[in-house]
Amino acid sequence: MWVHHLVIPLLLISAVKCEIDRSPSMLVHYMNLLSIGESWIAITFDLNANGTFFLGKNAERRLEVGFRNKTLYMILPISSSRIQHNNKEKRYAIDFDSIGKVGPSLELIITFQHNHIHVYDVCDEIFAGFEPDLMLSLAHVKVKVVENWQGPQPSHFAIGSGWPIGQKCRLNGVKKKYAQSYSEEIEKGYQPSSFNDMDEIFFEQVVIAPPNFNGCKINNALLHINETRTLDCNICTCLDRDEVTCRALECPAVTCEHPMTRKGDCCPTCGEQCFYENHKIANPHGEVFWPGDCFRCQCWDTKVQCSSEYATCEPPSCPEEDWVYNEKFNCCPKCRDFARFCALNPCHKYATCTDSKRGPKCSCNTGFQGNGTFCEDIDECAFSQDAREQLGGCLAGSMCRNIPGSYKCDCLPGYQMIGEHTCLPLIRV
Numbered sequence: 001m002w003v004h005h006l007v008i009p010l011l012l013i014s015a016v017k018c019e020i021d022r023s024p025s026m027l028v029h030y031m032n033l034l035s036i037g038e039s040w041i042a043i044t045f046d047l048n049a050n051g052t053f054f055l056g057k058n059a060e061r062r063l064e065v066g067f068r069n070k071t072l073y074m075i076l077p078i079s080s081s082r083i084q085h086n087n088k089e090k091r092y093a094i095d096f097d098s099i100g101k102v103g104p105s106l107e108l109i110i111t112f113q114h115n116h117i118h119v120y121d122v123c124d125e126i127f128a129g130f131e132p133d134l135m136l137s138l139a140h141v142k143v144k145v146v147e148n149w150q151g152p153q154p155s156h157f158a159i160g161s162g163w164p165i166g167q168k169c170r171l172n173g174v175k176k177k178y179a180q181s182y183s184e185e186i187e188k189g190y191q192p193s194s195f196n197d198m199d200e201i202f203f204e205q206v207v208i209a210p211p212n213f214n215g216c217k218i219n220n221a222l223l224h225i226n227e228t229r230t231l232d233c234n235i236c237t238c239l240d241r242d243e244v245t246c247r248a249l250e251c252p253a254v255t256c257e258h259p260m261t262r263k264g265d266c267c268p269t270c271g272e273q274c275f276y277e278n279h280k281i282a283n284p285h286g287e288v289f290w291p292g293d294c295f296r297c298q299c300w301d302t303k304v305q306c307s308s309e310y311a312t313c314e315p316p317s318c319p320e321e322d323w324v325y326n327e328k329f330n331c332c333p334k335c336r337d338f339a340r341f342c343a344l345n346p347c348h349k350y351a352t353c354t355d356s357k358r359g360p361k362c363s364c365n366t367g368f369q370g371n372g373t374f375c376e377d378i379d380e381c382a383f384s385q386d387a388r389e390q391l392g393g394c395l396a397g398s399m400c401r402n403i404p405g406s407y408k409c410d411c412l413p414g415y416q417m418i419g420e421h422t423c424l425p426l427i428r429v
């Protein structure tokens with residue numbers, strides 16, 4: 001059976017996707033962290049900052065950790081029934097005000113050890129939870145690090161496997177310091193939303209470590225102990241068996257408005273300019289321009305991508321019978337040359353309208369001044385005596401009275417009107 005598609009014309013001058021709007025400060029790194037059974041996330045940031053610092057999701061589940069209004073939140077994927085795989089999410093929120101943390105910064109480590117979740121600030125254990133239905137194995141997961149961040153950028157972001165607390169706090173141990181205000185709630189079923197295609201990186205877990213492999217396996221790579229390698233834009237070191245530490249590759253700052261990350265690169269760069277239809281003038285990378293009111297183009301690293309767009313059309317300033325739709329890439333009507341523009345009374349009531357090739361010409365009537373769309377009365381009585389004499393009126397023996405578009409002369413007592421603007425003394429008999 002035939003299926004009819006409604007086709008919106010899409011003119012691809014090149015096949016580059018350009019729906020990207022990422023702030024230059026935003027770091028995007030990818031890692032298949034969540035296939036590691038025992039893992040941790042470490043981050044140091046300002047207590048007053050807000051944002052998401054870890055987001056890993058696939059078509060079914062998401063794991064999100066962030067900080068807002070001095071509250072750490074963790075959205076963890078759980079399964080209410082292992083048989084049905086009915087995915088749900090649980091949100092944990094830990095209020096740092098109630099811990100008595102005054103700042104200025106938090107040095108968090110969140111660990112996932114099977115079904116146990118622990119949160120540490122330096123060597124204070126501030127949360128310990130047990131989540132029997134935690135489902136941390138996210139296949140084909142896509143991970144974003146640090147998003148929508150407000151405040152100073154976090155430092156020392158790292159993810160890894162193993163138990164970093166043991167090493168870090170070995171001298172003084174770990175103190176329990178639990179929040180008085182902490183909440184847990186089941187969220188509605190996760191509605192998967194897709195990342196932009198540009199962000200799409202799939203990982204397949206295909207590498208199998210040989211038996212007795214004494215090293216670390218991460219993102220399909222096997223690292224020996226003490227080996228450091230750059231994996232998916234992260235610098236990872238295998239510290240001990242199954243103990244990995246990774247940090248994001250540092251990228252130099254880019255100054256352009258539309259930084260882009262080329263396929264295969266880790267760091268954003270500024271793209272190259274484009275020449276639309278071989279014009280001599282270049283469009284800068286990232287620039288959006290409209291060759292027609294229904295045609296939007298964007299320059300993206302030497303390529304121009306254009307698409308038909310819906311336009312909001314202002315009705316043209318002529319009667320509908322005079323509208324024409326004939327220009328390339330324009331879907332809004334225009335007025336034909338010498339349309340009857342004046343039929344729509346575009347001029348001021350004290351103006352005269354004349355149709356021209358381009359549009360209406362409005363000129364204020366005699367006795368009025370202005371640009372034609374707006375005309376105001378000229379107060380002839382405010383003119384100097386000389387100017388009034390040239391106009392020929394209201395001389396000695398009269399009083400000038402302004403009226404719209406003209407003026408009148410009223411004769412003073414003892415004077416008599418001769419003609420429209422002249423008063424002469426009455427001859428007494």
Ligand SMILES: *[C@@H]1O[C@H](CO)[C@@H](O)[C@H](O)[C@H]1NC(C)=O
Pocket residue numbers: 069095097
């Ligand atoms: C921030 O948290 C405090 C207490 O935890 C609460 O009273 C306040 O309404 C929150 N503010 C916002 C903007 O969420």
Ligand SMILES: *[C@@H]1O[C@H](CO)[C@@H](O)[C@H](O)[C@H]1NC(C)=O
Pocket residue numbers: 048049050068069150151152
């Ligand atoms: C973080 O959010 C809180 C509450 O919404 C706000 O008071 C605070 O100013 C925000 N911090 C930054 C750095 O924007």
Ligand SMILES: *[C@@H]1O[C@H](CO)[C@@H](O)[C@H](O)[C@H]1NC(C)=O
Pocket residue numbers: 225226
């Ligand atoms: C790894 O490096 C540490 C410190 O340099 C060293 O003590 C250890 O023997 C090394 N381990 C292996 C397996 O090479």
Ligand SMILES: *[C@@H]1O[C@H](CO)[C@@H](O)[C@H](O)[C@H]1NC(C)=O
Pocket residue numbers: 370371372373374
């Ligand atoms: C005409 O003048 C009025 C008043 O000064 C102004 O508001 C209006 O924008 C002008 N119109 C044009 C087309 O210049």
